[in-house]
Amino acid sequence: MRILHQPPQSETETKQRILDAAQRLFASRGYNGTTTRDLAAKAGVAEGTLFRHFENKKAILVEVATQGWVELLTDLLTELSEMGSYKAVAQVMRRRMMRMHENADMMRVCFMEAQFHPDLRDRIQSEVIAKMSDVAEAFFETAMERGIYRRTNPKVVARVFLGMFAVAGFSDETIMEPGASLKDVQDMAEGIADIFLNGVLAKD
Secondary structure, eight states: OOOOOOOOOOHHHHHHHHHHHHHHHHHHHOSTTOOHHHHHHHHTSOHHHHHHHOSSHHHHHHHHHHHHHHHHHHHHHHHHHHOOSTTHHHHHHHHHHHHHHHTHHHHHHHHHGGGTOHHHHHHHIIIIIHHHHHHHHHHHHHHHHTTSSOSSOHHHHHHHHHHHHHHHHTOTTSSSOTTOOHHHHHHHHHHHHHHHHHOSSOOO
């Protein structure tokens, strides 16, 4: 009988497996509640392999959170580039909320752990959030020039827009009830978009 041998994983694949395991453990146990032994076991590697790829546990956290934010930025930039109509804000908001629900572990690590680790927060701020804010600001500046939105400070508008996602990112239950249906998510997304676009004051 011929024995089939699986090809050895590349270093890149091994590193990503460690990061995936860390994302799940940090989200469920927290950074302080997770040991490097836990990480190695979850990833299916020796603890020595862990340290061959990362200097320490903090380096793993930084990589997990930064990778998560880069993913958020990439998705958001793609969606902003496709926004060309009034209703597009609701569409983007709905997709963002669904992605947050699908990637709850990553979101929890990105938002929660950054509060307790200044070096992680600084890196995310300088490498990701600043770029995200600049792109969103440029989008709204262009929209104002085209007369789609009323003239106001595009930097403030961009930060309010991004802040909507940040609030939802702390927990998938922050703005939605547990077990919310797709229709509930759609209604919430359209409601948030409506408030963002029209405010809450009654029109004269």
